[in-house]
Amino acid sequence: MPDIHAAAEALRARGFEAHCFDTAAQAAAYLLEDMPAGQTVAIGGCMTAREMNLDAQLREAGHAVLWHWDVPHAERHAVLHEAMNAPLYVTSVNAMTTDGLMLNIDGTGNRVAAMCYGPETVYILVGRNKLVEGGYQQAVRRVKQVACPQNARRLSLDTPCANGPCDVSACKKPMCNVIVSLEHPLTGHRICVMLIDEDLGY
Numbered sequence: 001m002p003d004i005h006a007a008a009e010a011l012r013a014r015g016f017e018a019h020c021f022d023t024a025a026q027a028a029a030y031l032l033e034d035m036p037a038g039q040t041v042a043i044g045g046c047m048t049a050r051e052m053n054l055d056a057q058l059r060e061a062g063h064a065v066l067w068h069w070d071v072p073h074a075e076r077h078a079v080l081h082e083a084m085n086a087p088l089y090v091t092s093v094n095a096m097t098t099d100g101l102m103l104n105i106d107g108t109g110n111r112v113a114a115m116c117y118g119p120e121t122v123y124i125l126v127g128r129n130k131l132v133e134g135g136y137q138q139a140v141r142r143v144k145q146v147a148c149p150q151n152a153r154r155l156s157l158d159t160p161c162a163n164g165p166c167d168v169s170a171c172k173k174p175m176c177n178v179i180v181s182l183e184h185p186l187t188g189h190r191i192c193v194m195l196i197d198e199d200l201g202y
């Protein structure tokens with residue numbers, strides 16, 4: 001299993017802010033302490049945040065939370081747009097290489113867009129299960145072989161990867177419409193990566 005502390009060093013060498021936590025509870029406590037009081041927090045599609053029950057903790061601490069997962073379908077589009085202008089954004093990654101590349105897929109594009117432009121502070125939660133040895137191609141492999149299949153089954157999507165290997169030619173409604181690799185912090189943004197020594201999300 002790759003070491004989160006070595007990965008944090010690689011992230012810092014790339015210019016990212018990186019912190020390590022033994023548990024998700026410790027990571028949540030850091031977030032609540034670090035976020036300015038009362039600021040709105042948007043959350044991208046993020047099973048890690050769901051498993052951490054982060055939205056409830058943020059609301060309890062007095063933050064307004066924008067999360068398209070938690071609103072009626074009719075409000076979803078508006079919330080996605082509002083989230084792009086939130087001061088704080090929380091998301092995870094689908095894969096992170098031990099040398100500090102962070103890869104995310106997106107079907108709609110909201111999450112990768114917000115990570116790159118919009119919110120001034122982006123918190124990225126990375127469970128140890130997201131770390132991969134090797135480079136970009138290994139990370140893409142994790143995305144296609146681990147993240148996509150589990151998401152497809154969660155959402156009951158009829159994609160080839162839900163029940164077998166990826167087959168692009170037979171995939172009528174892919175969720176991996178875009179893959180973004182963060183290599184360095186975006187200019188003018190604070191990107192705070194929080195590595196957690198637990199398995200979280202997919």
Ligand code: SF4
Pocket residue numbers: 143144148149159160161162165166167168171173174175176
């Ligand atoms: S292209 Fe389709 S089958 Fe392949 S990983 Fe993406 S969603 Fe799954």
